[in-house]
Amino acid sequence: MRIEELREHLCSVYPDLCPLFSVEFGDGTLTVPADRLFSAAQDMRDLGFDLLGMLTAVDRGETFELVYRVRSREMSAAIFLKTEVPRDEPRIPSLVPLWPAADWQEREVYDMFGIVFEGHPDLRRILLPDDWEGYPLRKDYADERIIRRPDYI
Amino acid sequence: MTGQAEACGVDAHLLQTGDELVVNIGPSHPSTHGVCRVIVHLDGEIVTHAEPVIGHLHRGIEKMAENRTYLQVVPLTDRLDYVGSMYANWAYCRAVERLAGIRVPERAEYIRVVMCELQRIASHMMSIGSTGADTGATSAFIYAFNQREQVVDLFEAVCGARLTYNYVRPGGVSFDLPDGWIEQCRAFTRSHPSAMVEIDKLLFGNVIARQRLKGIGVLPAEEAIARGVTGPAARGSGVDWDLRRDDSYSVYPRVDFEIPLGENGDAYDRGRVRLWECVESCRIIDQALAQIEEGPIKAEGLPRLLAPRPGEAYDHIESARGSLGVYLVSDGSVRPYRMHVRSPAFQNLSVLGYLAEGHTLSDLVVILGSLDPVFGEVDR
Numbered sequence: 042m043r044i045e046e047l048r049e050h051l052c053s054v055y056p057d058l059c060p061l062f063s064v065e066f067g068d069g070t071l072t073v074p075a076d077r078l079f080s081a082a083q084d085m086r087d088l089g090f091d092l093l094g095m096l097t098a099v100d101r102g103e104t105f106e107l108v109y110r111v112r113s114r115e116m117s118a119a120i121f122l123k124t125e126v127p128r129d130e131p132r133i134p135s136l137v138p139l140w141p142a143a144d145w146q147e148r149e150v151y152d153m154f155g156i157v158f159e160g161h162p163d164l165r166r167i168l169l170p171d172d173w174e175g176y177p178l179r180k181d182y183a184d185e186r187i188i189r190r191p192d193y194i
Numbered sequence: 195m196t197g198q199a200e201a202c203g204v205d206a207h208l209l210q211t212g213d214e215l216v217v218n219i220g221p222s223h224p225s226t227h228g229v230c231r232v233i234v235h236l237d238g239e240i241v242t243h244a245e246p247v248i249g250h251l252h253r254g255i256e257k258m259a260e261n262r263t264y265l266q267v268v269p270l271t272d273r274l275d276y277v278g279s280m281y282a283n284w285a286y287c288r289a290v291e292r293l294a295g296i297r298v299p300e301r302a303e304y305i306r307v308v309m310c311e312l313q314r315i316a317s318h319m320m321s322i323g324s325t326g327a328d329t330g331a332t333s334a335f336i337y338a339f340n341q342r343e344q345v346v347d348l349f350e351a352v353c354g355a356r357l358t359y360n361y362v363r364p365g366g367v368s369f370d371l372p373d374g375w376i377e378q379c380r381a382f383t384r385s386h387p388s389a390m391v392e393i394d395k396l397l398f399g400n401v402i403a404r405q406r407l408k409g410i411g412v413l414p415a416e417e418a419i420a421r422g423v424t425g426p427a428a429r430g431s432g433v434d435w436d437l438r439r440d441d442s443y444s445v446y447p448r449v450d451f452e453i454p455l456g457e458n459g460d461a462y463d464r465g466r467v468r469l470w471e472c473v474e475s476c477r478i479i480d481q482a483l484a485q486i487e488e489g490p491i492k493a494e495g496l497p498r499l500l501a502p503r504p505g506e507a508y509d510h511i512e513s514a515r516g517s518l519g520v521y522l523v524s525d526g527s528v529r530p531y532r533m534h535v536r537s538p539a540f541q542n543l544s545v546l547g548y549l550a551e552g553h554t555l556s557d558l559v560v561i562l563g564s565l566d567p568v569f570g571e572v573d574r
Contacts, residue, residue: 068508091419095508095536099523108521110508110536114419114435121508142422145544153256168249168573177257178532190261 047118054084068110070121078124079134082109085122086139089113093140096147098154100180105131105154111140126156135161153178214242217555221250227324227562228569232546234558241558244550246543251573259533264290264364264500267530271520272358274535275571277320280306280313281513282520282535282571283362288443288509289520290364294502301489302366303444307482308379309352309361310511311475315386316345317514318426318468321566325465326397328563329406334397341389344382351375364500366492376483383476390473398466407462411549411561414459421548422541425516426467427565431459437512449481461564468514468566501528515539515566539571 047069055071073081090111099106109122126133135158136143147158148167155176158164166173175182214237221231229250235243255274259267271282284306291298298306319342326334346356353361353369361368397403418428428435436453438446454470456463504526510519516538523532542565549565550558 093422094510094517095519095521095534097521097534097536099532108506110519110521114440117440119441140422141420142541142544144421145540146422149540168252170249177254 047116047120055081068119068121070123072123075124075126075133078122079136082111082122082136082139085111085120089115090120093136093142094119096143096150098150098156100154100178101125103128105156107133107156109136131156132159133157134159137161152176155179213237227567230562230567230569232558232562234555236555239554241550241553241555244547244558246546248543248569249573251569253574255574256533256535259530261529263528264530267533268363269358269360272360273570274537274574275513275515275518275539275568276357277568278313278317278514279357279359280309280362281511281518283359284310285509285511285513285518285520287362287364288511289507289522290500290502292509293505293507293522293524294364294500296365296493296496298366298493299490300445301486302491304482304486305367305371305491306362307445308479309349311478312345312348314475314514315472316342318472319345321468321563322393322397322465325407325560325563326403328559329403331397331400331403334393337389337393337396341386348375348379348382351378363492365496366490370491379479380483383479386476387473390469394466394469398462398469404462406560407465408460409458410461410553410557411564412458412460413545413549417545417548418459421545423516423545424538425513425542426471427464427516427542429453430456430464430467432457437510437517441510443511445482445485448485449478451478461560464564499528501526510536513538515568515571516542535574537571537574539567543567543572
């Protein structure tokens with residue numbers, strides 16, 4: 042399936058989300074509301090997207106954007122699934138039941154952004170010590186030990 | 195209980211006592227291949243539960259990248275996978291090039307392919323050598339490191355560095371090939387395959403090493419896919435997936451090569467897949483060196499300070515450990531808004547607990563080595 046066919050297919054399955062399906066930099070992006078993430082991901086997996094390649098988050102100010110990159114070996118296609126969760130209550134269903142590959146990557150996002158993955162079997166910090174305070178990849182993370190490079194480069 | 199005990203004809207139950215003992219291995223232990231701590235639950239000599247505790251080498255490279263210009267991030271990527279710096283350099287540069295719409299000259303693409311295939315050999319030699327050391331075959335370690343040393347000499351001749359190359363830059367590479375380098379490289383690719391046959395006999399043909407490796411840490415193909423394992427660790431299980439062919443990038447479509455696959459998914463197959471990948475890498479290098487033409491090695495007219503338009507880009511390459519991806523978010527300024535590294539070593543290591551269960555403690559070391567983690571990349 043080529044990216045255009047994939048787009049048509051997704052537009053027929055998700056007519057309301059089709060305007061949010063964009064192809065930029067070569068890969069398709071499907072943006073879904075947080076409450077539909079799990080079902081959309083489940084559809085993706087059933088469509089043959091068997092590899093969860095990458096899972097990460099981006100601090101967008103008021104919200105955190107979650108980015109999932111799923112890939113189908115058979116179709117030789119990849120797609121980004123994106124969703125947003127509010128900064129004051131960052132909760133999202135875990136995708137470990139669909140792809141066990143999400144296990145450590147979700148722990149890492151929890152560690153770095155404080156996003157809670159509901160239903161994760163073992164949500165603990167992974168790279169930082171258990172007693173670490175704060176979530177370092179949030180833009181408002183403050184630590185006096187961080188040395189800022191001067192603005193003139 | 196399966197594992198080495200049974201392979202050796204010993205009833206695994208004889209090694210069990212019914213009492214559980216918790217043993218802490220590492221984080222600084224010669225057989226953990228870096229700073230990795232593993233909490234092992236043992237019943238007699240059998241591992242009932244193993245949990246890797248990572249993060250001892252975490253330097254916050256993703257956070258540091260947000261505070262540097264696009265060019266200043268390149269040396270940071272060297273420090274990710276320090277056994278294969280070229281890969282992280284290249285994956286990052288590809289993401290920057292995609293984000294900023296930079297076209298890379300053909301000669302630079304060929305040089306990148308040659309360097310990354312040499313890097314694959316250097317990295318796999320480290321892995322195979324340490325597999326030998328882990329199983330008591332120290333001579334294989336010396337033979338493998340002899341090969342690695344020759345590759346590192348080639349890198350030194352090109353960019354002056356032997357470990358952190360900082361060679362691939364956005365838009366091209368930092369230096370052209372020096373005079374006589376191509377001949378030196380050809381001499382290496384001529385001699386390397388026979389050295390691989392020798393190591394194959396010495397290590398993988400050795401009856402002791404076979405007993406230590408065969409049937410150890412079996413990873414079924416469907417588990418490898420579901421758990422996101424990529425690279426030789428997955429190909430050892432017969433997962434026919436290699437980004438060089440399946441999401442072909444750079445000049446890989448123009449070269450002809452095979453992808454070695456294992457059958458059983460054990461430590462033995464993972465090791466041998468690496469070994470034959472090195473022979474295929476020699477084929478790729480020879481073809482690339484035959485096709486390479488004179489020309490520029492850097493994109494022309496690149497500004498000193500890159501400020502790509504706002505947006506996101508993801509690009510990935512097949513590193514010695516698997517799919518290495520870099521996700522970049524730009525807000526239009528001269529520094530990345532966010533950089534994320536999709537680390538194959540991190541993802542491959544996550545199956546350690548699954549693989550080690552039911553094996554003896556001494557096999558845990560072999561399994562860890564067969565996943566070939568580099569902790570600079572695991573912890574980032």
